[in-house]
Amino acid sequence: MTAPKTLYDKIWDAHVVDQADDGTCLLYIDRHLVHEVTSPQAFEGLRMANRKVRAPEKTIAVPDHNVPTTLGRENPDQMPEESRIQVAALDKNAKDFGIHYYPVTDVRQGIVHIVGPEQGWTLPGMTVVCGDSHTATHGAFGSLAHGIGTSEVEHVLATQTLIQKKSKNMKVEITGKLKPGVTAKDITLAVIGATGTAGGTGYVIEYCGEAIRDLSMEGRMTVCNMAIEGGARAGLIAPDEKTFEYVKGRPHAPKGAAFEAALSYWKTLFTDEGAHFDKVVTLKGEEIEPVVTWGTSPEDVLPISALVPAASDFTGGKVGAAQRSLDYMGLTPGMKLTDVKIDAVFIGSCTNGRIEDLRAAAAVLKGRKIADGVRCMVVPGSGLVRAQAEEEGLAQIFTDAGAEWRMAGCSMCLAMNPDQLAEEERCASTSNRNFEGRQGYKGRTHLMSPAMAAAAAVTGHLTDVRELTTETV
Amino acid sequence: MDKFTTLTGIAAPMPLVNIDTDMIIPKQFLKTIQRSGLGKNLFDEMRYDRKGNEIPDFVLNQPAYRDAEIIVAGDNFGCGSSREHAPWALKDFGIKCVISTSFADIFFNNCFKNGILPVVLPAEAVNYLMDDAAKGANARLTVNLEEQTVTASDGQSFPFEVDAFKKHCLMNGLDDIGLSLEKVSAIDTYEERAKTQFPWL
Numbered sequence: 001m002t003a004p005k006t007l008y009d010k011i012w013d014a015h016v017v018d019q020a021d022d023g024t025c026l027l028y029i030d031r032h033l034v035h036e037v038t039s040p041q042a043f044e045g046l047r048m049a050n051r052k053v054r055a056p057e058k059t060i061a062v063p064d065h066n067v068p069t070t071l072g073r074e075n076p077d078q079m080p081e082e083s084r085i086q087v088a089a090l091d092k093n094a095k096d097f098g099i100h101y102y103p104v105t106d107v108r109q110g111i112v113h114i115v116g117p118e119q120g121w122t123l124p125g126m127t128v129v130c131g132d133s134h135t136a137t138h139g140a141f142g143s144l145a146h147g148i149g150t151s152e153v154e155h156v157l158a159t160q161t162l163i164q165k166k167s168k169n170m171k172v173e174i175t176g177k178l179k180p181g182v183t184a185k186d187i188t189l190a191v192i193g194a195t196g197t198a199g200g201t202g203y204v205i206e207y208c209g210e211a212i213r214d215l216s217m218e219g220r221m222t223v224c225n226m227a228i229e230g231g232a233r234a235g236l237i238a239p240d241e242k243t244f245e246y247v248k249g250r251p252h253a254p255k256g257a258a259f260e261a262a263l264s265y266w267k268t269l270f271t272d273e274g275a276h277f278d279k280v281v282t283l284k285g286e287e288i289e290p291v292v293t294w295g296t297s298p299e300d301v302l303p304i305s306a307l308v309p310a311a312s313d314f315t316g317g318k319v320g321a322a323q324r325s326l327d328y329m330g331l332t333p334g335m336k337l338t339d340v341k342i343d344a345v346f347i348g349s350c351t352n353g354r355i356e357d358l359r360a361a362a363a364v365l366k367g368r369k370i371a372d373g374v375r376c377m378v379v380p381g382s383g384l385v386r387a388q389a390e391e392e393g394l395a396q397i398f399t400d401a402g403a404e405w406r407m408a409g410c411s412m413c414l415a416m417n418p419d420q421l422a423e424e425e426r427c428a429s430t431s432n433r434n435f436e437g438r439q440g441y442k443g444r445t446h447l448m449s450p451a452m453a454a455a456a457a458v459t460g461h462l463t464d465v466r467e468l469t470t471e472t473v
Numbered sequence: 474m475d476k477f478t479t480l481t482g483i484a485a486p487m488p489l490v491n492i493d494t495d496m497i498i499p500k501q502f503l504k505t506i507q508r509s510g511l512g513k514n515l516f517d518e519m520r521y522d523r524k525g526n527e528i529p530d531f532v533l534n535q536p537a538y539r540d541a542e543i544i545v546a547g548d549n550f551g552c553g554s555s556r557e558h559a560p561w562a563l564k565d566f567g568i569k570c571v572i573s574t575s576f577a578d579i580f581f582n583n584c585f586k587n588g589i590l591p592v593v594l595p596a597e598a599v600n601y602l603m604d605d606a607a608k609g610a611n612a613r614l615t616v617n618l619e620e621q622t623v624t625a626s627d628g629q630s631f632p633f634e635v636d637a638f639k640k641h642c643l644m645n646g647l648d649d650i651g652l653s654l655e656k657v658s659a660i661d662t663y664e665e666r667a668k669t670q671f672p673w674l
């Protein structure tokens with residue numbers, strides 16, 4: 001009998017190409033996703049060294065960060081010069097090196113972490129990398145997914161491997177059932193609130209427990225997406241029937257006998273009884289409330305019923321950081337979070353730009369209007385999500401409510417494109433980072449679930465969605 | 474890649490915790506398709522006002538720290554995005570070493586690929602060096618990678634740990650890709666095996 005292994009151990013072991021005496025490994029990479037911002041220097045490096053892409057058939061590129069999300073965006077005049085150059089560089093690199101590509105004009109274009117799973121590029125048991133920290137998203141399929149830097153992008157392009165040392169194993173268990181109105185986003189924010197943004201540093205997290213099992217694939221992607229905000233190298237969820245069902249029939253998923261062969265392997269991808277975890281965190285699902293962030297770090301999480309904290313509520317270096325956050329966010333300690341007025345709402349991103357997220361937002365917005373003075377932007381994560389939302393009538397609900405219905409892209413998640421907050425504008429956002437300036441210079445971000453963001457859009461202030469009645473759409 | 478062996482230089486104190494990569498290099502500067510030239514925008518939104526004037530209080534704008542080569546930082550430095558533009562900007566400015574109690578994982582790895590040494594030390598040591606750095610340009614720290622020590626201006630020395638492979642690459646300025654390509658036969662063998670083991674991939 002071999003020693004019991006965690007899911008991470010199993011995937012890791014299956015991909016080791018070479019191991020040095022000090023434990024440094026060359027890890028084989030099954031899927032490499034590429035976007036326009038972190039790749040130009042890597043392709044340039046290949047050209048300079050006269051190297052090829054080792055496995056172009058395993059490499060997929062899509063522009064997402066820079067692209068405008070307005071209609072008619074194929075017109076290059078809509079893009080600022082520098083963005084246009086970056087997207088054009090990806091067009092050219094994809095063509096020159098012969099990799100799969102979804103250009104802006106392709107209906108399948110979207111945020112790289114939404115396109116990968118949607119097209120069946122992401123499969124259980126794989127190693128997936130992308131020059132983007134939210135690559136952790138793909139861990140929802142039980143694939144080991146790392147965000148990497150540009151030098152590593154170049155390394156993977158040239159060698160189809162990554163130099164890595166194994167991380168430690170961390171288990172995050174969410175027991176029991178979630179209360180109504182509580183979502184995957186609340187779980188993942190609550191975990192970061194509990195562990196801090198460095199709580200996962202050095203670890204790969206496996207999320208498990210009844211509340212995780214109960215989530216749809218979309219919800220699981222939301223949870224894993226933010227593993228990086230907790231500092232972890234990756235987040236994983238063991239694949240199960242829901243995973244297999246989701247994968248089956250996707251354009252690049254195996255078919256027929258190949259699918260059956262894959263399936264029997266995928267069914268071995270779980271943590272063995274008695275396997276060792278170096279760190280364990282357990283939260284009770286029924287105790288998780290709908291949450292929002294108040295500060296400028298994703299760990300600044302509080303239930304919506306709470307009050308804005310004071311810097312003196314913290315210790316150590318966090319006292320200064322909390323004061324800086326309060327000043328930046330323009331909040332007064334002791335005020336109710338539900339009294340915080342907002343100017344903008346952003347529903348989208350690789351965290352919450354999938355169909356289920358749009359359904360949750362639409363359920364709140366149906367038959368309602370966006371509050372006066374609030375602008376609300378709904379940005380689907382891919383062209384296909386957009387098409388589906390239109391088919392299901394969600395787009396109509398958004399526009400009837402007075403929201404802007406956009407084309408797919410990263411949009412206001414990072415404001416590298418024209419979608420940005422103005423100075424001191426306050427936004428209820430379904431994205432993943434509330435850092436200073438993330439959504440625009442001096443813009444103020446409160447992170448939350450799509451349902452909570454939609455509720456804020458309707459009332460004009462942060463709101464407990466459970467106080468609004470919703471119908472299923 | 475540039476080699477890193479020993480460095481004696483001015484250290485700038487940045488006690489703030491969770492300094493993220495959006496602070497180090499804001500997204501509007503990620504549109505470049507080159508690695509160089511980002512130094513002038515390092516910490517852009519903390520360093521300049523909206524009109525592009527320097528904010529005098531910001532540490533790297535103070536006369537004593539304009540030529541800093543080391544940053545002593547609060548916990549969890551470099552958290553956030555995977556952008557390698559963060560170490561590129563540090564490097565371009567002239568920073569060759571960052572000292573903190575902890576670093577975010579991807580940033581930490583990215584540093585080594587760019588000839589920057591991230592040094593992890595316990596909180597007491599970081600506090601000591603932070604105080605030393607706060608003395609201004611007269612206080613120079615010495616970082617010795619070979620011996621794995623950081624020495625304060627008063628001679629107080631702190632040992633640090635570093636991964637042996639990363640140390641080797643940094644000390645010799647080695648290119649990872651070149652090293653990995655030496656193992657190309659192992660990669661070929663793996664791919665052959667994977668074809669039978671995971672034929673659907």
Ligand code: SF4
Pocket residue numbers: 064065111112113132134349350351409410413414431432
């Ligand atoms: S949606 Fe936001 S977090 Fe996701 S890939 Fe785009 S910029 Fe990064």
